Amino acid sequence: MRGTMSARLERVALSLWRKVRQANGWVSAVLVVVFVVLLLIPSFSISMKKETSGNAASELPRTQAQREAGPIHKAVTVAGGDTLFAILSQAGIASSEAEALVTSLSSAFPPTDLKAGQEIDLVFRAEEHAAGLQLIAFRIGVDPTREVEVLRSDSGGFSVRVIPQELEARPVLIHGSISSTLYESAAAAGLPLPVLMEMIRAFSFDVDFQRDLHPGDSYVVLYDRLFDRRGRQVGDGSVSYASLKLDRSALQIYRYTTSKGLSDYFNEAGQSVRKTLMRTPIQGAWISSGYGMRAHPIHGYSEFHPALDFAAPLGTPIMAAGDGVVLYAGYSSEYGNFVRLRHRNGYATLYAHMGAFARGVRSGAAVSQGQVIGYVGLTGVTTGPHLHYEVTYRGEHVNPATVVSPPGPILAGDELERFLSTKRLLDGFVREGRGERRL
Numbered sequence: 001m002r003g004t005m006s007a008r009l010e011r012v013a014l015s016l017w018r019k020v021r022q023a024n025g026w027v028s029a030v031l032v033v034v035f036v037v038l039l040l041i042p043s044f045s046i047s048m049k050k051e052t053s054g055n056a057a058s059e060l061p062r063t064q065a066q067r068e069a070g071p072i073h074k075a076v077t078v079a080g081g082d083t084l085f086a087i088l089s090q091a092g093i094a095s096s097e098a099e100a101l102v103t104s105l106s107s108a109f110p111p112t113d114l115k116a117g118q119e120i121d122l123v124f125r126a127e128e129h130a131a132g133l134q135l136i137a138f139r140i141g142v143d144p145t146r147e148v149e150v151l152r153s154d155s156g157g158f159s160v161r162v163i164p165q166e167l168e169a170r171p172v173l174i175h176g177s178i179s180s181t182l183y184e185s186a187a188a189a190g191l192p193l194p195v196l197m198e199m200i201r202a203f204s205f206d207v208d209f210q211r212d213l214h215p216g217d218s219y220v221v222l223y224d225r226l227f228d229r230r231g232r233q234v235g236d237g238s239v240s241y242a243s244l245k246l247d248r249s250a251l252q253i254y255r256y257t258t259s260k261g262l263s264d265y266f267n268e269a270g271q272s273v274r275k276t277l278m279r280t281p282i283q284g285a286w287i288s289s290g291y292g293m294r295a296h297p298i299h300g301y302s303e304f305h306p307a308l309d310f311a312a313p314l315g316t317p318i319m320a321a322g323d324g325v326v327l328y329a330g331y332s333s334e335y336g337n338f339v340r341l342r343h344r345n346g347y348a349t350l351y352a353h354m355g356a357f358a359r360g361v362r363s364g365a366a367v368s369q370g371q372v373i374g375y376v377g378l379t380g381v382t383t384g385p386h387l388h389y390e391v392t393y394r395g396e397h398v399n400p401a402t403v404v405s406p407p408g409p410i411l412a413g414d415e416l417e418r419f420l421s422t423k424r425l426l427d428g429f430v431r432e433g434r435g436e437r438r439l
């Protein structure tokens, strides 16, 4: 793990570079001074805050050099019941000055939003004026990802701006094994629930968490803990890698952000884990009847049609819309020859009016997405050769045309190369169980 000091140096250098690039005139000079001082301050201010346990303003011990030249810093942690005006007054700022600052600040941060625990940095000019200390910079951490800064401008007034805060992501590797339930195991291993949920979502295209998980199965999760610039944990980031070792299979997922900025999970071959039911489980067909209310073509009365009908020539192959298991392959007077498939995570599909089943399609048989399960026919109640295709989610009919989300990308070429180098880094990290991860 890289030292936090060098990490801080790098961050400050980066932000310095950005500031100098953006600003000009003496504003940039002031910023450079402020940031160089900030570079030296955090370790002081953090240790100091521990001592003062977050109440009133406190002043840093000033070195000889600071007494001669440098600006003066004060760090304040907002306590319950504090007002901004009171904090500023307590810090020795004249009321006219405090009013001007609060007015300027309110465009970016309403002072009434002040909350206990927020941290405020005050920077004063070294020389005291007759009127008291002169504020040159005010900074407040609004939330972990934003700071608002008020700077004294050339004209003597204040200017305000919002500074996005980069969070530091520190990778955490967790190994777990399932003795009773995944949730209990994750809690015991210290895996936060939102991280567990993200892992479950990413695997849910391949794993049915209700049926496929058993005691003895194990998993590995690599995710980020997020820290603000003061080194406090402010939340959890994404799962970067996860593996799941089941009874008969082992699965791995890698988080990868494409060059277009799309983040998704991919298997070790660079294939998106996102699998969906096929919208159209038949080729060379056209929709002859949509999903919804319609006049029944034979019975005449108005009824709800919970399916899409695809008209196609007799004998056209019908495919399984997704990986699954045959729940039923048989006959009914309405459906004729039909197949019902159970897919993962509550989805089921039904294919009616088949002329014949494909070989091996019987109750209990496993089928994979795109596999031919039967052929278009004229069985059951039908006016012409077509596939009647239904999708249910947890027992309720859904529109097959809209239930599916677009499939994730399949990586190729340079994108695949980039993915594979990301994968190597993640694999290395997981293998060593520690170390630096920079992605």
Ligand SMILES: [Zn+2]
Residues within 6 Å of the ligand: 289, 305, 307, 308, 309, 387, 388, 389
């Ligand atoms: Zn139909």
